[in-house]
Amino acid sequence: MFDSEVQRILDFIARGIGSRIVGAPGSGKTTVVRTVVTNLEKTGVAVHFISGLRTHRTIPFAAIKGLGLEMRPGRSGVLDLADVFTSRLGTAGKHLIVVDDLHLVDNESLAVLEAVRRRSDCPMVATAPETWAFSKGQLAVLNSRPEAHLQLDPLHYEQVHTLIAQVLGSPADAETTARVLTKSAGNPRLVVRIVETALLSNLLVLEDKQWRMASNTLWNDHLRGTLEALLAELTPGEFTALHIMAILGTARIDVLHKVIQPDDLENLERKGFLTVLDDHQNGSNAAISPPVVADYFRGQKMLRDRHLLRSKVAGVLEAPPQTAPEGVTTADCLSRVLSTLRLEKGDDDAVTARHFHEHNASREQSRFERWEANKSVTNAVSLLRIYWGAPVNTMRALRVCTETPEQGAEPGDLMFMAITRAMLALQARQGLGRAVEIIRNFAADYPEFHDYAEAAVLFITASNGPVREDMGRPRAAQEDQGPGMGSLVQGLLELYRFQPLAAIETVKGTGDDDMFQQLRPFIHGFALFAAGRVDESLVFALDWRGEARKNLDQFGVITSSYIAAHGLLYRGHFEEAEYLMSSVFAMGRPGFVVDTLYEAMLRLAGLRHTTTATPPALSIAAQARTDVPEIGPLPGIGKGVYELVANNSAQPSTFDRKVTKLVRRQLKSGYVFEAAMTALLCTCLNPGRPVLDLLQKIVRESAITAHDQLIAIANAVVEGDHNLLGLLLKHYEPDIDTYQVGMLLRGALKRHVIEGDAAAADALAQASSMFAVKFPSASEQMSFNSFRTTPLTEREIEVAILAGHRSNVEIAEHLGISARTVENHISNALRKTRATSRNGLFMLVGNLLPPQ
Known part of the structure; x- marks a missing residue:
């Protein structure tokens, strides 16, 4: 869980810092810190571990005497202890001082440590x-020598998913993982305690090798001790x-100031128990963090205290909302x-998700009560609209x-209800036919909305089945009256067919009369990406996402995040993409319509993992539903690409055959955009002639020129024309495919190694290295580790890395093993990877090491 942090600390210690x-x-x-100690002790470093204890911080010398220093009778002062400790640090070998919970160390022990650090250069x-507000004594110990600063941030969704699997032995489903993240705010200790106590309380059940929630809560009495220690x-x-805030829920700062002393609020924020969020009115809201603390207070059976506190805050929530300033604009800058x-990564996903949950729950309840009081179609639509996100x-x-x-309802509202009923039918697995029947029944009752109903039928059928050639532009798109629908459906069809410029042109306009407000910007933003205007698409999507977060618009957050995730992954911004998708997953599974985009992001998040882990264990893509078609209207919605890449263990020629078959099925279904992205990705992972030919055909017919340089380089790679490849790379102008070119060269190198073409592999290795130097990437190039089923052991990887430039004897001396053992490791690695030479083995496993 903390491998990268531990390695950073070890690197600093090796340099004496x-x-x-x-x-x-x-x-x-x-x-x-204990993992660091374990690693260092294995290498012979003498670690002097001092632990601060809450119950001992007023006992003189309690911490330092835990070292078991041998003192002469009557010589137990500060300098006496410092002399003995310094002499111990002066013995032969490397030493390290570790102080866990420095803020709990008594003052006398701090005095000894200050004296020791003045006399010794031990890190x-x-x-x-x-x-923490450090005292002068604590600062004297910390600041006597240069030190590195390491911040442990809250865990994100994928890390929580991995930690739950480690604790319970099997992964949890998406809803459970999101709930645990939300309640724990990504705090590792709370993640572990929540799942352990939930299991103890029978709140989790194991179904189909995944843990699921047995009720709608994870709070249980076994968590009280953990929370009491946290609040001590x-x-x-x-x-x-905190008790008052638990009663109020998420509330504005100006409201809280009326019932809580400002100093108490500031102290809670400083101690990490309060998180401040901007709301859609440009005000500030405060929420308890971690959210499970609120459950602790709400779960207590102290009715009298709760009554007194409720009396104290009565009427406070009626405070007028703040007004938003006018004229705020954003610059179009990537x-x-x-x-x-990147700044947002430091925020708390869990608290943000909880803010959305509370807002949605409050809106749903108030609108449901309004509908119960007056069962009008207007009130019904107001409630049903919430469920679209x-x-x-x-x-x-x-x-x-x-x-x-x-009776007496607006036809537009009735049409919205009809489409919602159709979506509910699809969600209940009643079939596409039933959904279409519901809308056509509406059209029969309201002939004046026949064209719009046909547009809705077109939207549903094209998104859940093949896009036929005769699916043309509905007449409704040319009319001005009634809710906007026809142009949006036409724009979506153009996007499916990989005609992005036509899609952009079709959805031009403000869309003030759109029945589904977020569909127009979704088509526009994703069409920019499809057209190769990736940076424009990213700016558009991330700006839209920022506004949607402020407005607590979950529908907008998910749709914009789906576009942005594609752009970030395409440009190689993996950390940003993983955070962005993690923030969506933290909100839990959304409503219908955008649930397919949520599922697609689960697969996208797992796609990189599948190319670097063998087998891809604990990938969050396993949380995506498997009972979906292999192909879908947009990239990632169908499961075919993910499963093809994740389950690949065959020879390159077999991979070519499988990809070709999948792309042809996508083209036959009319999902040309998905086919183009599949062919492009698989060409870069494992360049082969059949898939490249399909990619060229698709982009030529769609009149897309943004990938011309990449396709030219791919042709030179596939043809083995290394002179032409050298010229193309020499004159390459950076474009949207710079990251993909690096991926293509790496994929071609590995393919040649697998096929035993040493000369081609050497040429590609040289080209790949030169390109990486000229156009360095912040992220490791995504590529298959190898086409194999059996992974190499850590020792075999270590030997393979050295085999490219050292002899067996040199490797044996370096690793402290026999030359015969080195020979066995190389033999096993050659057999497992099917590489044909030591140099080929070296090139094949070269990128198994983490990026430097």
């Missing part, structure tokens, strides 16, 4: 809370402030939106659809 590890309580500081690793350092005022996204209460939605009288 100490480290300060900071994070919230339960963030994993002690786990990291020190210390842990402390993230926002709070003052009575801060404790009461560096700005990427910078904003937020999680669906299926029983409520069905009840609204069946119990709402239609």
Whole structure:
């Protein structure tokens, strides 16, 4: 879980530099430092471990005496202890001082440590809370020598998924993982405690090798001890402030100031128990963090205290909302939106997700109560519209659809209800025919909306079945009256058919009369990506996502994130893409319509993992539904590409055959955009003539010129024309495919190694290295580790890396093993990878090492 952090600390220690590890309580500081100690002790380093204890911080010399220093009778002062400790550090060998929970070390022990650090150059690793106000004594110990600073941030979705699988032995489904992340705020200790106690309380059940929630909550009484320990350092005022906030829920800062002292709020924020979020009115809201703390207070049976506190906050929530300033604009700048996204990574996904949940739940409940009081179609549509983005209460939605009288209603509202009923039918697996029947029944009752109903039928059938050639532009797109629908469906069809410029042209306009407001920007943003205007698409999507987050618009967040994820992955911004998708997953499964995009992002998030892990264990793509078609209207919606890449273990020629078959099926179904992206990805992973020919045919027929340089380079690679390849790379002008060219060269290199073509492999290795130097990528090039089923052991990888430039004897001396053992390792690695030479083996496994 903390491999990269541990390695960074080890690297600093090797250079004689100490480290300060900071994070919230339960963030994993002690786990990291103990892992560092274990690694160092294996190499013979003498570690002097000092642990601060809450119950011992007022006992003189309690911490330093834990080292078991041998003192002469009557010589136990600060300098006496420092003399003995310094002499121990002066013995032969390497030494390291470790102080866990420095803020709990008594003052006398701090005095000894300060004296020792003045006399010795031994590095020190210390842990402390993230926002602790250090005393002068603590600062004297920390700042006596240069030190590295390591911040342990909250875990994101994929890390929580992995940690749950490690604790429970099997992964959890998407809803459970999102709930655990939301409640724990990504705190590792809380993640572990929540799943352990939920299992103890029978709140989790194992179904189909995945853990699922048995009820709608994970709170249980076994969590009380963990929360009491977490809250132990709070003052009575801060404790009461949290209790008030638990009653209020997420509330504006100006509201909280009326019932809580500002100093208590500031202290809670400093200690990490309060998170401040901007709301859609440009005000500031505060929420308890981690959210499970709110469950702790709400679960307590102290009715009298709750009554007193409720009396205290009565009427506070009626405060007027803040007004948003006018004239706020954003600059169309890729560096700005990427910078904003990177800054957002430090925010708390869980608290943001909880803010969305509370907002959606509040809106749903109020609108449902309004509908119960007056079962009008207008009130029904107001409620049903929530379910297009937020999680669906299926029983409520069905009840609204069946119990709402239609007399006197606006036909546009009735059409929205008809489409919603069709979506519910699809979600209930009643089939495409039933969904179409519902809309056509509406058209029979309201002939004036026949064209719009046909547009809706076209949308549903094209998104869930083949796009036929005769699916033309509906007449509704040319009319001005009624809700906008026809032009949007036509634009979506153009996107499916990989005609992005036509799609952009079709959806031009403000779309003020659109029945589905977010569909127009979705088509526009994704068509920019399809047309090769990736950076424009990223700016558009990330700006849209920022506005959607402010407005608590879950539909907009998911649709914009889907576009942005494709752009970030295409440009090689893997960390940003993984965070962005993780923030979506933290919200849990959404409502219908965007649920397919959510599933697609699960597969996209797992796609990179499948090319670097063998087997791809614990990939979050396993949380995506498997009962979906292999092909889909847009990239990632069908499961075919992910499964083809994830399950690949065959020879390159077999991979070519499988990809060709899949791409031809996508083309036959009319999903040309998906076919183009499949062919492009697979050409870069494993360039072969059949798939490249299909890619060229698709982009030529779609009049897309953005990938001309990549296709020319791919042709030179596939033809083995290394002179032409050298010229193309020499004169290559950076474009949207710069990352893909690097991937293509790496994929071709590995293919030639597998096929035993040493000369071609050497040429590609040289070309790949030169290109990487000329156009360095911040991310490791995505490529298959090899076409194999049996992974190499760590030792075999280590030997293979050295085999490219050292003899067996030199490798044996370097690793401290016999030359015969080296020979066996190389023989096994050659057999497993099917490489034909030592140099080929070296090139094949070269990128198994993490990027430097």
